[in-house]
Amino acid sequence: MKIIGLIITIVTGAFLVYAAADFPAWADPNSPASTYLSPYFIENSMKDTSVPNFVTSLLADYRGFDTMFETTVIFTAGLVCFILLRISGRKEPETSHYRHVLTGVTVTLKEGRKIPASEDFERIDDLWTPPDLIIKTGCRLMIPFIQLFGLYVIAHGHSSPGGGFQGGVILGASIILLAISHDLRTALERMREKVVAILCPVGVAIYAGTGTLCLLLGVNFLDYSALASVLHVDPIAARSHGIFMVEIGVGIAVMTTMIWIYNNISSAGKYNQGL
Amino acid sequence: MNMAELIPALIAKYNYWIYITLMMIGLYAMIAKNNLVKKIVGMNIFQTAIILYYVSIGVKKGATIPISAGGHGAAHEAVHAADYLNPLPHVLMLTAIVVGVATLGVALALCLRIYNRYNTLEEDEILAQIRKK
Numbered sequence: 297m298k299i300i301g302l303i304i305t306i307v308t309g310a311f312l313v314y315a316a317a318d319f320p321a322w323a324d325p326n327s328p329a330s331t332y333l334s335p336y337f338i339e340n341s342m343k344d345t346s347v348p349n350f351v352t353s354l355l356a357d358y359r360g361f362d363t364m365f366e367t368t369v370i371f372t373a374g375l376v377c378f379i380l381l382r383i384s385g386r387k388e389p390e391t392s393h394y395r396h397v398l399t400g401v402t403v404t405l406k407e408g409r410k411i412p413a414s415e416d417f418e419r420i421d422d423l424w425t426p427p428d429l430i431i432k433t434g435c436r437l438m439i440p441f442i443q444l445f446g447l448y449v450i451a452h453g454h455s456s457p458g459g460g461f462q463g464g465v466i467l468g469a470s471i472i473l474l475a476i477s478h479d480l481r482t483a484l485e486r487m488r489e490k491v492v493a494i495l496c497p498v499g500v501a502i503y504a505g506t507g508t509l510c511l512l513l514g515v516n517f518l519d520y521s522a523l524a525s526v527l528h529v530d531p532i533a534a535r536s537h538g539i540f541m542v543e544i545g546v547g548i549a550v551m552t553t554m555i556w557i558y559n560n561i562s563s564a565g566k567y568n569q570g571l
Numbered sequence: 572m573n574m575a576e577l578i579p580a581l582i583a584k585y586n587y588w589i590y591i592t593l594m595m596i597g598l599y600a601m602i603a604k605n606n607l608v609k610k611i612v613g614m615n616i617f618q619t620a621i622i623l624y625y626v627s628i629g630v631k632k633g634a635t636i637p638i639s640a641g642g643h644g645a646a647h648e649a650v651h652a653a654d655y656l657n658p659l660p661h662v663l664m665l666t667a668i669v670v671g672v673a674t675l676g677v678a679l680a681l682c683l684r685i686y687n688r689y690n691t692l693e694e695d696e697i698l699a700q701i702r703k704k
Contacts (some may be wrong), residue, residue, distance in 0.1 A: 301603030309595040318593065321583035325631040325653060334659050335652030338637065342650060348639035350658040351665065359662060362603050373673030377680040390600040456638065461669045550669055557676035 336563045340442040352453045356460075356539040358403025363542070364503050366479075366547050371500050374553035379492070381565030391542075393420040395532040397427075421426035428477075434476035442470040450547045454536065464550025471551075472558045480563055489559065489567070492552045510538070586627035593620035607692045611678045618671050622664045629660035637661065653688065 320327035346354040346545050355363050394403045394417045402420065443466075450463030475483035506518070513522035520538025521531035529537065559567065593616055600613025637658035639682060656657070682692060689697050 298603045301599055304602060305599040307597045308598060309591055312591045312594070313696055316584055316587040319584060319587055320628075322586050323632040325634070327628065327631075328589055329628045329660065330652075330657045334657040337658055338655045339650050344640055348641070350637040350639070350655065351661050354658050354662045355665065364668060366670055369670050369674045373670075373677050376677050380677075380680045383652070403659040457636070459665070461665055465669060465672075494651075515641045555672060557670050557673065557680075561676060561683065564687075 297382060328425075336338070343533065345539065346532050347536050347539060348455045349457070349459075351537075352459050352539060352543070353526055355465075356542045357520065357535060358517075360507070360542070363546065364500075364507065367500050367503055367546050371496055371549055374496055374556040377557045377560045381560045383550060383565045394418065395420050415423050431477050431561070435473055439470050441476055442473070443467055443520065446470065446547075446551075450543060451540075453543050454464030463543075464547040465554060467547065467551040468554030468558075472556050474560065475562070480559065480567065483555075484495045484559070484567065487555060492559070495548050496556060497549075497553040499545045499547070499552065502545030502548065506541045586623070590620045590624040591628070593617075593623065600676055605694050607682050607694060610694075611675065611682070614678070615671070615675060622667060623669075625660040625664045625667075630658040671700075 298403075300331075324330075334379065336360060338350055341347060341350045341353045347355040347357075347359050372429070391407065392409075394405065395401070395566075396403065397416055397418055439543050446463045446466035448463075449458035451462055451467055453459030453463070471487050472485055474486060493496040506520070506538050508517070509526075510519050511520045515522040518538075523538050524531040524534035527534055527537055579652075597613045597615070597617030597620060601610050602615060604610050625687065631653070634654055635658050637655045640654075685697065686692055689700050691697060
């Protein structure tokens, strides 16, 4: 198998090198990729949508259908991870252990007994990880700023590099960082499985709903200029706002999918322990 | 073609050589490696090669990032296509990166299921167990 693989790889590589001889040189302004469609997008983006970031206007307006189904693909991937891995109905163990945080004394409780809810005790089970002050404190200080930056990246996708996909990944990463630095239970307390599972399709629905709203207002699917009558702005500004609406939907869908996939894979679907 | 012509021609297309090398590494790992996780790593290297290829064909000499220099205020100024990079490859790869992460998640989930059932991730051992049944 190794030799066959090597032969296939070398033959493919040889074909690619042969084809690369006809490709345009690096950074050639007259290359085919930069001559036919892309000048139109660059020159008309500001006129059509009043979005200075051409990538954003191209992503959510000119190629709106593509992006909508990419979002659907991401949602489907999250759903597949859930269906493949999630095991529900975790059995409660007969005895439970609690650790007194200040003294380090461990208490064992028989079935059915519970400790009064307080900050002084933490439960020791599969979810428990040894305390690490530096990592926990460092991450707790950083996470709010990471989330703020994620929101900034989504909101400023119009005029600076950013948008729903990037901001969504940053927001998802902040919750995943919480799960890594503390434990999966802390992350699940902040972002419950149910919330994740509901927000993920809601993100896709915001995108598709914006398109359907345009359809109901009498124009094509995802033609945001129709939103002008709802938002009381001119049609070009309405396109800009429409792009922002779908970016929010993309951001929510991407954020929750990242969290969903991480939760399911890191605990093998049992939600009992993270990495 | 003599050496004096060949070397500038090679340097002018160096982005393609990098992407072809990465793609061959990924393809070889996907075909020849026995461990399923190593195959997934190969798939990701392959994906990175494609992303690198797309982003590199969007580059233009003397152009800047595809964001209008005037910002929101410059709505009526003429924009020259030669001043900005090609935004189309950026858009395609932007979504491809996130979809790549999602497909990586699905691949790892499938691996977990396979491991739960066969207690191994080596391809030949899995095939031997399937044949035995």
